[in-house]
Amino acid sequence: xxxxxxxxxxxIFVRMKTPKLRFVTPDxxxxxxxxxxxxxxxxxxxxxxxxxxxxxxxxxxGDQPKFSCIVAEKEGVIVGMALFYPRYSTWKGPTLHLEDLxxxxxxxxxxxxxxxxxxxxxxxxKQGVERIxxxxxxxxxxxxxxxxxxxxxxxxxxxxxxxxxxxxxxxLATENENI
Amino acid sequence: xxxxxxxxxxxIFVRMKTPKLRFVTPDxxxxxxxxxxxxxxxxxxxxxxxxxxxxxxxxxxGDQPKFSCIVAEKEGVIVGMALFYPRYSTWKGPTLHLEDLxxxxxxxxxxxxxxxxxxxxxxxxKQGVERIxxxxxxxxxxxxxxxxxxxxxxxxxxxxxxxxxxxxxxxLATENENI
Numbered sequence: 598x599x600x601x602x603x604x605x606x607x608x609i610f611v612r613m614k615t616p617k618l619r620f621v622t623p624d625x626x627x628x629x630x631x632x633x634x635x636x637x638x639x640x641x642x643x644x645x646x647x648x649x650x651x652x653x654x655x656x657x658x659g660d661q662p663k664f665s666c667i668v669a670e671k672e673g674v675i676v677g678m679a680l681f682y683p684r685y686s687t688w689k690g691p692t693l694h695l696e697d698l699x700x701x702x703x704x705x706x707x708x709x710x711x712x713x714x715x716x717x718x719x720x721x722x723k724q725g726v727e728r729i730x731x732x733x734x735x736x737x738x739x740x741x742x743x744x745x746x747x748x749x750x751x752x753x754x755x756x757x758x759x760x761x762x763x764x765x766x767x768x769l770a771t772e773n774e775n776i
Numbered sequence: 777x778x779x780x781x782x783x784x785x786x787x788i789f790v791r792m793k794t795p796k797l798r799f800v801t802p803d804x805x806x807x808x809x810x811x812x813x814x815x816x817x818x819x820x821x822x823x824x825x826x827x828x829x830x831x832x833x834x835x836x837x838g839d840q841p842k843f844s845c846i847v848a849e850k851e852g853v854i855v856g857m858a859l860f861y862p863r864y865s866t867w868k869g870p871t872l873h874l875e876d877l878x879x880x881x882x883x884x885x886x887x888x889x890x891x892x893x894x895x896x897x898x899x900x901x902k903q904g905v906e907r908i909x910x911x912x913x914x915x916x917x918x919x920x921x922x923x924x925x926x927x928x929x930x931x932x933x934x935x936x937x938x939x940x941x942x943x944x945x946x947x948l949a950t951e952n953e954n955i
Contacts, residue, residue: 633866633867645868646866647869648867648868652869661840680864683842684861684873685859685861685875687876688816688821688825688827690827690831691835691842694863697866715951722941722944722948726941728938728939728941729939729944730938730939732934732935732937733934733935734933735935736933741935747939749938749943750937750938750940751937752935754913754914755913755914756912756920756931756932756934757911758909758923758929758930758931759908759928759929760900760926761906761907762901764926764929765900765908766901768894768897768926769894769897
């Protein structure tokens with residue numbers, strides 16, 4: 598009984614320790630897609646994910662990679678990831694955009710998210726960009742406060758606008774294409 | 777007098793006609809930076825622009841271009857531009873982001889902005905991306921309405937978060953870099 602207790606404590610210690618962070622490899626993409634799908638399920642949009650493992654492998658490792666990704670590993674299992682890519686500010690020049698920071702549900706609150714966030718900021722510093730950026734849901738007060746405390750600036754007056762392929766086709770069908 | 781009037785009418789006709797749209801060349805970058813600076817002046821942030829003509833030339837025409845740009849030309853003068861680059865959605869794959877759509881003040885309301893907007897959407901369709909996106913200031917009701925009418929979706933619950941180089945340095949100085 599006592600021995601079992603000691604073992605249990607050891608297991609908890611291992612789970613809480615700092616994850617190993619490293620850049621993604623093609624073989625990791627199944628786990629990465631698993632994290633993406635887990636978040637989509639959580640946000641009640643399970644059908645929204647149309648990318649495949651092959652898409653992610655091609656897009657991260659082609660001639661002109663479309664994104665970079667740092668994964669967090671614990672005991673050989675990927676438990677989180679930060680996915681980012683370059684953007685461009687016409688005022689500041691190159692910037693880095695954090696598209697997703699996902700930690701698998703059972704590992705939230707164990708420091709994995711913070712470690713990935715720090716790694717992303719370190720990557721921004723290493724690349725020498727003037728600015729890093731991302732978006733947050735305004736009702737996610739915990740995240741908004743965390744970002745503010747870390748020194749980030751939350752802009753409340755900009756709204757994201759998106760147009761999907763169907764709307765693009767509809768718009769163009771009613772307009773003269775001038776180019 | 778009558779002849780002068782006729783000449784005046786002709787000039788107005790020329791100014792109102794559809795602009796010529798084309799992709800930017802290195803020689804255009806001085807005019808492009810002029811438009812960027814004009815917008816920054818208008819937004820009362822004249823010092824915010826730190827990019828130079830050489831930066832724009834290098835970043836648009838290097839081995840891995842950081843952005844594309846379509847310019848609108850009238851009588852050989854650049855009067856507007858749409859500047860955009862690829863982004864990546866972990867749900868949808870490659871997308872296209874419109875960073876800036878600028879029309880020089882005297883040419884606003886003459887159809888230049890609409891022509892550039894249409895050209896950007898046509899470029900998104902040509903590249904086969906699942907989605908195009910940009911941001912708008914929430915108090916710019918005219919623009920918000922225009923985008924909605926064109927079939928775009930304005931998301932009101934996402935906020936932009938930015939961290940500049942100084943804040944990045946400060947944050948990292950207090951954190952262990954885990955990568």
